[in-house]
Ligand SMILES: Nc1ncnc2c1ncn2[C@@H]1O[C@H](COP(=O)(O)OP(=O)(O)OP(=O)(O)O)[C@@H](O)[C@H]1O
């Protein structure tokens with residue numbers, strides 16, 4: 001493909017991919033964070049044990065996590081239509097991306113929150129801290145570094161999903177790779193999209209790790 | 222009325238396979254201004270007991286009354302505000318790793334709902350008390366264990382508590398740092414009148430700071446009272462084991478006359494033995510000594526081997542008794 005055609009095509013692809021990834025990650029966190037907090041609180045060893053509620057949430061998360069993304073995308077097409085008005089394109093793809101990523105994100109956050117030293121939580125309890133205070137003043141700030149690492153990994157995964165969505169009508173670099181590289185045998189286009197995806201993934205990784213290192217107070221300087 | 226009253230306190234942990242009776246019918250009164258040591262072997266139930274005092278652990282029986290309030294009768298909110306009067310410090314300090322020293326001290330006051338300006342002022346005061354003003358912007362990872370425990374003490378003091386509970390607060394520290402932390406606690410007790418409960422498995426901690434001691438053995442409170450009473454005349458097997466840990470070993474095989482002298486706080490050890498030699502010209506051989514100084518007085522026991530001469534023996538015994546020491550025969554062939 002000619003360069004003057006390739007460049008605008010790729011720029012559009014990058015824009016769409018970044019749009020899908022950031023918006024999906026944002027919404028996945030909006031759903032995943034409360035879910036993770038609820039899991040941590042209601043677990044049998046949590047601050048407010050509710051074994052039944054915990055088991056139900058735990059099972060729901062596991063079920064969504066075990067459906068392969070492409071199949072989930074097809075399964076939720078009616079819902080996607082309902083929310084986005086259509087089932088293809090970048091904006092529409094955000095719906096299945098969020099549904100697939102939220103349980104994944106919830107698990108990531110849950111494991112970060114569980115890493116917090118129980119002794120520190122006990123100290124807060126001994127000072128008379130309430131459960132919301134323990135969550136927002138102790139657990140989340142103490143888990144900050146791990147949460148940032150988790151967010152880095154999660155947005156990388158969502159980037160991967162968004163590329164995959166190109167196979168059935170999602171937008172962005174994934175779609176370019178499928179429609180030019182696979183359907184029309186334009187290997188050069190395929191190659192460029194792959195390189196761009198790698199660069200994006202690296203960028204996410206580097207930025208995320210940099211922020212997590214910079215904000216961690218546990219390391220001696 | 223006692224500041225802390227434990228009445229028929231019991232705690233049973235029910236596991237899947239076994240039931241652990243961690244505390245059995247504990248009755249204990251701790252008065253305002255006491256430094257109360259609670260000592261026992263590992264697994265005796267000390268941590269469980271101290272966690273029951275602020276209801277971090279809900280007892281399965283009996284009651285905990287603090288300052289006239291039965292904790293079981295309090296609403297969750299009232300319990301949380303009571304906890305602001307009962308601070309706790311821990312073996313592993315339990316500081317917030319992502320907050321600096323100032324932030325950690327401020328934390329307890331934020332929970333207590335104090336105003337920002339008041340918190341700042343109080344943090345400065347507390348830094349002064351624990352001597353960490355120059356470290357106020359450091360993070361816990363940049364501090365030694367002793368310094369971290371000082372931050373924890375500052376945090377515990379900041380809300381003006383009536384009581385400070387210490388669960389093995391010095392167990393992770395070296396002897397020198399332990400001494401400095403214990404001195405700090407004693408100072409706090411003296412200057413501010415704060416009642417302190419110290420959980421430990423180290424006798425030396427009780428000796429150096431406590432006014433009272435309770436001995437816990439396998440979930441039972443076997444003995445309690447002033448440190449002087451319990452140390453000079455331990456009644457229970459557990460207390461004797463803790464106090465005279467090595468006494469009684471290898472003592473029967475020597476064929477000569479031996480006596481046990483018991484120090485009950487009346488005199489210090491060294492001058493007695495020295496003057497026995499100087500004044501009575503009796504050279505006694507110290508076979509075994511397990512004495513300790515508590516607030517400048519000696520407690521414990523010493524086993525002396527006396528000379529062959531009968532007269533000298535009587536002279537020595539008479540002299541020791543005149544100094545107010547209890548003297549007991551140690552019969553050869555088994556002490
Ligand atoms: N949450 C729990 N569930 C079950 N058993 C427990 C629990 N907490 C404590 N126990 C048991 O209760 C007993 C007393 O434990 P506790 O921690 O109070 O001992 P301790 O005197 O503080 O010992 P150490 O000196 O080792 O800290 C132990 O047998 C322990 O296994």
Ligand SMILES: [Mg+2]
Nearest residue numbers: 267268269389
């Ligand atoms: Mg313990």
